[in-house]
Amino acid sequence: MNGMQGVNEKLSSRPHKLASNRVWRTYHGGKMLEAWQGGEQPTDNSMPEEWIASVVRARNVGREHIVEGLSRVLTEGAEEVTLQDLIAADPVGFLGRRHHEKYGSETGVLVKALDAAERLTIQVHPDRVMAQEIFQSQFGKTEAWYILGGREIEGQPPYILYGFKPGMTRDTWEKLFWDQDIEGMIQALHKIEVQPGQVILVEGGMPHAIGSGCFLIEIQEPTDYTIRIERTTPTGRVIPDAMCHQGAGFDRMFDCFHYETYSLDEIKSRYRLQPKLIQKTESFEKYALLSYENTPYFGLESIEIKKQYALHQHGEFSVLVVAEGAGTLSWENGRVRVTRGDQIFLPAGVDALICESEHGDEPLHLLRCLPPRT
Numbered sequence: 001m002n003g004m005q006g007v008n009e010k011l012s013s014r015p016h017k018l019a020s021n022r023v024w025r026t027y028h029g030g031k032m033l034e035a036w037q038g039g040e041q042p043t044d045n046s047m048p049e050e051w052i053a054s055v056v057r058a059r060n061v062g063r064e065h066i067v068e069g070l071s072r073v074l075t076e077g078a079e080e081v082t083l084q085d086l087i088a089a090d091p092v093g094f095l096g097r098r099h100h101e102k103y104g105s106e107t108g109v110l111v112k113a114l115d116a117a118e119r120l121t122i123q124v125h126p127d128r129v130m131a132q133e134i135f136q137s138q139f140g141k142t143e144a145w146y147i148l149g150g151r152e153i154e155g156q157p158p159y160i161l162y163g164f165k166p167g168m169t170r171d172t173w174e175k176l177f178w179d180q181d182i183e184g185m186i187q188a189l190h191k192i193e194v195q196p197g198q199v200i201l202v203e204g205g206m207p208h209a210i211g212s213g214c215f216l217i218e219i220q221e222p223t224d225y226t227i228r229i230e231r232t233t234p235t236g237r238v239i240p241d242a243m244c245h246q247g248a249g250f251d252r253m254f255d256c257f258h259y260e261t262y263s264l265d266e267i268k269s270r271y272r273l274q275p276k277l278i279q280k281t282e283s284f285e286k287y288a289l290l291s292y293e294n295t296p297y298f299g300l301e302s303i304e305i306k307k308q309y310a311l312h313q314h315g316e317f318s319v320l321v322v323a324e325g326a327g328t329l330s331w332e333n334g335r336v337r338v339t340r341g342d343q344i345f346l347p348a349g350v351d352a353l354i355c356e357s358e359h360g361d362e363p364l365h366l367l368r369c370l371p372p373r374t
Helices: 002-011 031-036 083-089 091-095 097-103 128-135 170-179 182-188 241-245 250-256 264-271
Strands: 049-052 072-074 080-082 110-115 143-150 159-164 189-193 199-202 208-210 214-220 276-280 284-290 299-305 308-312 318-324 326-331 334-339 343-346 352-357 364-370
Touching: 031 110, 031 143, 031 214, 072 083, 080 083, 083 091, 091 097, 110 318, 128 250, 159 199, 159 264, 170 182, 170 250, 182 189, 189 264, 199 264, 199 284, 241 250, 284 308, 299 308, 299 352, 318 334, 352 364
Parallel strands: none
Antiparallel strands: 049 110, 072 080, 110 214, 143 199, 143 214, 159 189, 159 208, 276 284, 284 299, 299 364, 308 352, 318 343, 318 364, 326 334, 326 352
16 A cells, blocks of 8 residues: 555655546437547447546436446556545645545535436425435535537427425425326426526425536535436336336435426526636636535536636645637646546646647636535
8 A cells, every 4th residue: 555655655645637438317408418539439328427536426217237427547557546545645635735635535415417309307406414314425416517508399488497486385286296297397497598508506495407418517515316207218218216216216206396486587597507717818717606605515617718827726636627719737747638528537646737739719618626625
C-alpha cells in the first residue's frame, strides 16, 4: 500500500480524463449524447446516460450482477482503474482536507449527461431526511439540470413535468398510483418547455419527469434512489416493483414526496435559476449557474473561453465537462487536449490550471461542477 500511496500522491496533482461510462436505464435515448461525444452513427438505445466522475453503482433490478456506473481512469503506465480506487488510495490529495474531514472518501456529488428519446416515468427522489430514515444514506438525491440542447419527438419540443398543481393531496396521489391513471398523473404536474442554457433545481421530494427530447447535464447528490410512480414506461416497458419503491415498500415510498403545490409562475421564479455573471474579460466569461445559495449540496459554473482562463482550486476538487469547442488544459507538469464531450476530474492537488481555446471564433465552453459546501 505504501508504494500505491506514493504513486497516487503524484496522480493527485494532475487532471484525469475519464473514460466513457454509459449506464442502462428504464428509458430509451442517447442519440444526441453519442453525437455530442463524436460518435459517427449515433442511435437511441437503452444506455441513454453517461455517468461522470461517478463513485456510485447504478441500481438496476435484474442487473445486480453487472457493476455499472463507476467511472474509470486510464493512468499512465497502468491498467484502467476506477476513480473510486484512486480516491480511496489518497482521499486527501484527491478530495482536499476539508472535504475529507466531512465526507471521508465520498465525493458527495455525481454528474451525468443524458438524452431522452421518450418521457421518463414520473418520479421523485428522497431528501436527506427520508434517505437516512428509509435507506440509511447520508445523501438524498437533490439534483439540478443544465439544458444542453434538445430535439422534437413526434412534433413535441423538449419539456419537463415538474411540481404539483394546486389541489393535489397525498390521498389523491396515492389513488392515481393504485389506479395507474397515467393521464391523471401527467395532468397533476406542470408541463414546461425548456431551452438550451436554462438551469432547473429539483430538490428532494419534488415530483418530476424529464420529457422526451431533453438533452442535459445533471448534477446531483451521489445516490441512485429513484421512486417511480408509473409501473410501465411510456413505450411499454414494465417497471418491476422494486424499481418503483427501491426496496422501501409501496407504503413508505409515498413518504418521499413533498405535497406542497405551486402555480406555474411560482415554479418558474423559484426553481428555474438565472445565471449570475462572475467575471467578464476579452479572454473569457464566467457565470455561476448554481451557487451554494441555491443549495449547499453542489455548485455549477459556466466558463466560456475565447483565449485563456486561469482556474484556481483553492484546495478543493472539481469536475469539468467540455460542453462545446476544443482546447488545452495545462498544469505545472503537463498539458492535455480536450474537445466537446470530454470529462475531466480535477483533484484538489491541482492548484492551478491554464485553460486555452483552440479556436478564437469558437470558445471552449467548460462546465465546472463543484462538490458540497464544506
